[in-house]
Amino acid sequence: MTHTDAAGEQDRAQDQDQDQDRRARLVDAAVDHVTEHGIADLSLRRLGAAIGVSHRMLIHYFGSKEQLLAEIVRTSERRQRALLSRLHEESGLAPTEVARLLWRQLTDPRLAGQERLFFEICGYALRGRPEAVRVLDGLVSDWLEPLAAAETAAGADPASARARARLGLATVRGLLLDLLATGDRAGVDAAMEEFLRLYYGPDR
Amino acid sequence: MTHTDAAGEQDRAQDQDQDQDRRARLVDAAVDHVTEHGIADLSLRRLGAAIGVSHRMLIHYFGSKEQLLAEIVRTSERRQRALLSRLHEESGLAPTEVARLLWRQLTDPRLAGQERLFFEICGYALRGRPEAVRVLDGLVSDWLEPLAAAETAAGADPASARARARLGLATVRGLLLDLLATGDRAGVDAAMEEFLRLYYGPDR
DNA sequence: TGGACCATGTACCAATTGGTACACTCCCGC
DNA sequence: GCGGGAGTGTACCAATTGGTACATGGTCCA
Numbered sequence: 210m211t212h213t214d215a216a217g218e219q220d221r222a223q224d225q226d227q228d229q230d231r232r233a234r235l236v237d238a239a240v241d242h243v244t245e246h247g248i249a250d251l252s253l254r255r256l257g258a259a260i261g262v263s264h265r266m267l268i269h270y271f272g273s274k275e276q277l278l279a280e281i282v283r284t285s286e287r288r289q290r291a292l293l294s295r296l297h298e299e300s301g302l303a304p305t306e307v308a309r310l311l312w313r314q315l316t317d318p319r320l321a322g323q324e325r326l327f328f329e330i331c332g333y334a335l336r337g338r339p340e341a342v343r344v345l346d347g348l349v350s351d352w353l354e355p356l357a358a359a360e361t362a363a364g365a366d367p368a369s370a371r372a373r374a375r376l377g378l379a380t381v382r383g384l385l386l387d388l389l390a391t392g393d394r395a396g397v398d399a400a401m402e403e404f405l406r407l408y409y410g411p412d413r
Numbered sequence: 414m415t416h417t418d419a420a421g422e423q424d425r426a427q428d429q430d431q432d433q434d435r436r437a438r439l440v441d442a443a444v445d446h447v448t449e450h451g452i453a454d455l456s457l458r459r460l461g462a463a464i465g466v467s468h469r470m471l472i473h474y475f476g477s478k479e480q481l482l483a484e485i486v487r488t489s490e491r492r493q494r495a496l497l498s499r500l501h502e503e504s505g506l507a508p509t510e511v512a513r514l515l516w517r518q519l520t521d522p523r524l525a526g527q528e529r530l531f532f533e534i535c536g537y538a539l540r541g542r543p544e545a546v547r548v549l550d551g552l553v554s555d556w557l558e559p560l561a562a563a564e565t566a567a568g569a570d571p572a573s574a575r576a577r578a579r580l581g582l583a584t585v586r587g588l589l590l591d592l593l594a595t596g597d598r599a600g601v602d603a604a605m606e607e608f609l610r611l612y613y614g615p616d617r
Numbered sequence: 618t619g620g621a622c623c624a625t626g627t628a629c630c631a632a633t634t635g636g637t638a639c640a641c642t643c644c645c646g647c
Numbered sequence: 648g649c650g651g652g653a654g655t656g657t658a659c660c661a662a663t664t665g666g667t668a669c670a671t672g673g674t675c676c677a
Binding site: 246247249325328329330331332333334335336338345348349350368369371372373375376378379380381382383384386387389390391393396397399400401402403404407408 | 450534538539549552584591
């Protein structure tokens with residue numbers, strides 16, 4: 210025997226870690242894959258082939274395609290939220306600068322796949338696909354609270370703060386869709402600048 | 414013989430008309446169906462069963478599923494544009510009133526299916542689905558020109574008119590997505606009012 | 618050493634898919 | 648009346664799907 214009991218337990222824990230780890234790595238690879246190729250015609254076989262496991266393993270780790278998709282959506286959501294938290298750390302800047310920073314992050318070409326996936330998942334969820342529907346809950350509210358808080362901090366009254374936050378979120382998303390569809394970076398940026406002028410006033 | 418030559422020709426023309434008519438009615442029924450059920454897991458068989466023909470007939474009239482989908486997308490696009498033209502006829506009203514009118518039309522619950530389909534098709538197109546990709550071309554530009562024209566007519570200089578038009582379009586779409594996701598009509602309407610205040614000034 | 622367990626792969630299944638072959642029916646021109 | 652062509656339905660096809668059964672191989676504990 211090469212293990213004491215303690216070491217055995219550690220090993221078991223490690224195994225479980227590895228298991229969890231493998232699972233997590235699978236999800237991560239899966240998200241990467243759908244970020245690039247979409248979820249529209251995702252099949253367990255193709256996904257498995259792409260990330261180096263048999264489709265049997267995907268079933269084994271996730272139970273069913275639907276559960277895997279749910280996990281993919283959840284993880285992708287988490288990545289989206291990471292953007293938000295990055296924004297949060299930048300407190301201290303003028304709101305308009307924070308907005309510009311967020312905008313620049315969101316429109317980073319490297320994130321295009323993620324943004325496309327976002328709209329694709331929205332489309333799925335709007336159709337009632339069970340594995341995506343829960344995204345709809347957080348789609349607005351998750352972003353609304355921090356944005357509204359920022360607005361309140363900037364001096365807006367609560368009611369107007371919520372409306373302004375909602376407006377800002379919608380505008381960003383609309384322009385993001387425009388950018389993805391047209392690729393006209395300059396045109397969309399100009400519209401964004403126009404919005405910032407209207408939103409924060411011409412002088413800031 | 415029950416037909417003169419002229420009547421025969423008329424008949425043939427009528428047949429062709431009927432053919433075209435049947436085809437058109439099939440497309441229409443198909444659009445109605447996908448408006449309600451989405452295109453994500455559309456199958457010729459289910460569609461056929463839903464609109465009362467065999468999937469064989471769909472192939473016969475449209476050649477392939479892809480071509481049928483292309484036609485569906487095109488027709489759905491045409492319906493979208495009908496909204497725009499309805500708006501166009503309302504000239505003479507103050508811009509802010511036109512905007513409110515358009516907004517009320519777009520958010521009519523009876524159009525929810527159509528709007529959902531819009532976002533769903535966007536998702537497809539953003540993934541490069543060939544039958545939907547051409548939507549992307551008109552996605553912004555089709556709406557931009559009339560909107561920018563209205564802005565110019567209202568006294569904006571050309572450059573700012575384009576940016577403002579683009580911004581308005583994006584905001585409407587973003588808020589529409591918000592509405593579809595949350596169903597929070599009041600909240601979204603408040604955001605829209607906030608936008609109109611910023612966009613047209615508080616006094617109009 | 619042996620046995621239990623777990624991860625993994627192979628082979629398979631029934632269902633569904635888009636598309637095709639062929640037969641049938643109905644109507645027009647002769 | 649009748650031959651032919653167009654519209655339509657039935658039966659079928661190969662491919663792909665998600666999911667399962669079972670064999671295999673390895674690793675740990677007694």
